[in-house]
Amino acid sequence: MTTTAQQTEAAAAVTTWLAGFSAALAANDPARAAALFTEDCFWRDLISFTWNFRTFEGRAEITRMLEATLSRVQPAGWTVTDGEEPAETGGITEAWINFETSAGRGHGHLRLRGGQCWTLLTTLYELKGYEEPKGLRRPMGAEHGANRDRTTWLEDREYERKKLGITEQPYVLIVGGGQAGIGLAARLRQLSVPTIVIDKRARPGEVWRSRYKSLCLHDPVWYDHMPYLKFPDNWPVFSPKDKIADWLESYTKVMELNYWPSTEATSASYDEASQEWTVNVERDGQAVVLRPKQLVLATGMSGKPNIPSFPGMDKFRGDQHHSSAHPGPDAYRGKRCVVIGSNNSAFDICGALWESGADVTMVQRSSTHIVRSATLMDIGLSALYSEQAVDSGITTEKADLIFASIPYRIMHLFQIPLYDQMRERDKDFYDRLEKAGFDHDWGDDGSGLFMKYLRRGSGYYIDVGSADLVANGDVKLARGQVDHLTEDAVVLTDGTALPADLVVYATGYTSMNGWAADLISTEVADKVGKCWGLGSDTTKDPGPWEGEQRNMWKPTQQEALWFTGGNLHQSRHYSLFLGLQLKARQVGIPTPVYGLQEVHHLS
Numbered sequence: 001m002t003t004t005a006q007q008t009e010a011a012a013a014v015t016t017w018l019a020g021f022s023a024a025l026a027a028n029d030p031a032r033a034a035a036l037f038t039e040d041c042f043w044r045d046l047i048s049f050t051w052n053f054r055t056f057e058g059r060a061e062i063t064r065m066l067e068a069t070l071s072r073v074q075p076a077g078w079t080v081t082d083g084e085e086p087a088e089t090g091g092i093t094e095a096w097i098n099f100e101t102s103a104g105r106g107h108g109h110l111r112l113r114g115g116q117c118w119t120l121l122t123t124l125y126e127l128k129g130y131e132e133p134k135g136l137r138r139p140m141g142a143e144h145g146a147n148r149d150r151t152t153w154l155e156d157r158e159y160e161r162k163k164l165g166i167t168e169q170p171y172v173l174i175v176g177g178g179q180a181g182i183g184l185a186a187r188l189r190q191l192s193v194p195t196i197v198i199d200k201r202a203r204p205g206e207v208w209r210s211r212y213k214s215l216c217l218h219d220p221v222w223y224d225h226m227p228y229l230k231f232p233d234n235w236p237v238f239s240p241k242d243k244i245a246d247w248l249e250s251y252t253k254v255m256e257l258n259y260w261p262s263t264e265a266t267s268a269s270y271d272e273a274s275q276e277w278t279v280n281v282e283r284d285g286q287a288v289v290l291r292p293k294q295l296v297l298a299t300g301m302s303g304k305p306n307i308p309s310f311p312g313m314d315k316f317r318g319d320q321h322h323s324s325a326h327p328g329p330d331a332y333r334g335k336r337c338v339v340i341g342s343n344n345s346a347f348d349i350c351g352a353l354w355e356s357g358a359d360v361t362m363v364q365r366s367s368t369h370i371v372r373s374a375t376l377m378d379i380g381l382s383a384l385y386s387e388q389a390v391d392s393g394i395t396t397e398k399a400d401l402i403f404a405s406i407p408y409r410i411m412h413l414f415q416i417p418l419y420d421q422m423r424e425r426d427k428d429f430y431d432r433l434e435k436a437g438f439d440h441d442w443g444d445d446g447s448g449l450f451m452k453y454l455r456r457g458s459g460y461y462i463d464v465g466s467a468d469l470v471a472n473g474d475v476k477l478a479r480g481q482v483d484h485l486t487e488d489a490v491v492l493t494d495g496t497a498l499p500a501d502l503v504v505y506a507t508g509y510t511s512m513n514g515w516a517a518d519l520i521s522t523e524v525a526d527k528v529g530k531c532w533g534l535g536s537d538t539t540k541d542p543g544p545w546e547g548e549q550r551n552m553w554k555p556t557q558q559e560a561l562w563f564t565g566g567n568l569h570q571s572r573h574y575s576l577f578l579g580l581q582l583k584a585r586q587v588g589i590p591t592p593v594y595g596l597q598e599v600h601h602l603s
């Protein structure tokens with residue numbers, strides 16, 4: 001328990017450090033500022049100093065960054081956030097801080113060790129002169145008084161709808177109207193950036209509706225809020241997919257988005273001279289040309305199916321489809337179903353097929369990490385995203401920042417002890433899985449699910465019941481690589497033939513720069529390189545170390561081309577910084593990018 005004396009000491013340590021840091025920055029002395037950090041320090045910046053997402057490791061990298069940015073950024077006003085007492089645990093003092101730059105205002109988080117800074121997070125949350133109209137600045141809505149030229153809210157909305165994209169061009173075009181696209185569009189509306197979101201599907205939320213019918217979100221409600229509009233208190237912990245789809249559809253209306261359904265982007269090219277995109281779209285079957293200044297691909301990190309090519313697929317007589325096209329089990333009662341893959345979608349689909357009375361075999365080709373949902377909630381998530389966390393003052397926004405404050409380079413060290421606890425708690429479960437011949441792993445370094453997600457975006461299952469079906473043999477398990485298909489079977493390389501009426505390829509998704517190849521060109525896709533991953537040199541995340549996720553929410557090697565996506569937490573949190581980067585460009589605030597990411601991998 002923290003005593004008052006400890007609190008006073010922690011507050012004093014933070015005040016002393018901030019005073020020294022602030023003085024070094026004001027004196028334009030990068031080396032002096034860097035000397036206030038531990039030798040093994042990290043400084044993660046989300047656009048406030050760098051107009052980029054960058055994590056600096058060690059004093060030398062910090063010095064170099066400050067030398068390049070300090071005179072422009074002019075940081076000042078470093079204070080402890082009101083109402084947030086610094087606290088010390090296990091030799092680490094943590095504090096929430098505020099600061100300003102020449103362009104905007106920032107929040108940050110600090111960890112001190114022995115009076116020096118071990119980790120620093122700096123984030124910009126608003127631009128000076130372009131603050132969002134909320135709280136005390138909220139719009140009046142009604143215009144009191146007498147005005148012969150009065151227009152209503154509805155008339156204004158209709159006027160905007162008629163003109164944007166027709167007689168006036170949007171500044172930003174977002175291709176993809178899933179949660180990532182509409183969350184960003186909501187931010188941009190609040191920032192008064194003319195934006196259109198297009199989606200080839202007929203209704204917002206349609207991606208979720210189209211997924212296999214048993215799907216419920218794997219992450220709990222506290223993790224899933226959209227920007228501005230939180231789920232109500234009676235919302236279920238795990239939202240059924242069609243319910244989330246309806247929420248997203250309502251969101252586009254309530255947040256007053258310019259959403260064009262049934263509109264597909266077919267090609268795009270960038271003109272360096274005019275600094276403008278030409279995007280050809282088909283809107284309700286009609287060709288329309290849009291000319292935005294900025295193009296955002298929100299086309300889905302789990303959107304471009306990775307469909308394997310096995311000899312004999314053309315000969316197979318039954319049904320075969322990728323997991324993203326799997327309709328659910330209804331048509332397969334009593335049928336022989338082979339699901340290739342052993343991650344989330346594979347387990348969910350196997351479970352639903354088994355429940356409907358199908359004969360199901362899962363083909364495991366490589367090892368998978370499984371963690372039980374209840375265990376993950378208790379040990380992995382509850383400190384930040386739970387009713388208890390909310391009750392103890394950890395709002396969603398605060399939880400997002402706490403998560404962001406842990407540098408990716410050392411995040412696994414925070415995660416490993418949690419997964420050790422999970423391993424202990426569910427020992428019987430893992431023993432049973434192993435006995436059934438399931439190849440289970442905990443990630444290359446034992447750091448579990450979140451690290452796998454951040455590094456490779458795959459390789460795990462959050463167990464909501466289907467793992468037991470594999471462990472007890474109700475869902476049969478076949479291990480090995482697929483060699484070929486025959487007219488009625490999947491044949492593995494060891495010669496095992498698995499008779500099948502249905503084959504589901506639960507084989508994952510490809511990198512988002514594949515969307516850029518489809519829409520723009522292979523040259524541009526290669527120029528920006530692989531999306532996602534940290535360069536951790538673990539399975540499916542080749543080095544070199546990047547420090548941040550490749551290409552996501554930050555400038556890419558292609559001017560005016562951006563990517564957003566990921567899970568609900570990431571889309572919500574990082575859309576703020578992507579929105580501010582776009583707003584700054586729209587209003588001409590200089591945005592020199594420090595340390596633009598280099599390309600090491602094409603896909």
Ligand SMILES: Cc1cc2nc3c(=O)[nH]c(=O)nc-3n(C[C@H](O)[C@H](O)[C@H](O)COP(=O)(O)OP(=O)(O)OC[C@H]3O[C@@H](n4cnc5c(N)ncnc54)[C@H](O)[C@@H]3O)c2cc1C
Nearest residue numbers: 176178179180199200217218219264265299300565567568
């Ligand atoms: C089975 C499954 C379960 C998941 N469960 C969870 C979960 O529990 N919690 C969580 O946080 N995340 C989950 N995710 C991950 C992620 O949240 C979802 O994939 C989510 O749909 C991603 O949203 P998005 O907006 O980035 O992309 P998407 O929802 O994929 O939306 C992309 C949109 O782009 C459109 N589009 C593509 N190309 C074009 C074009 N050329 N022109 C116009 N429109 C185009 C598509 O029609 C689509 O609507 C899950 C993913 C899958 C596959």
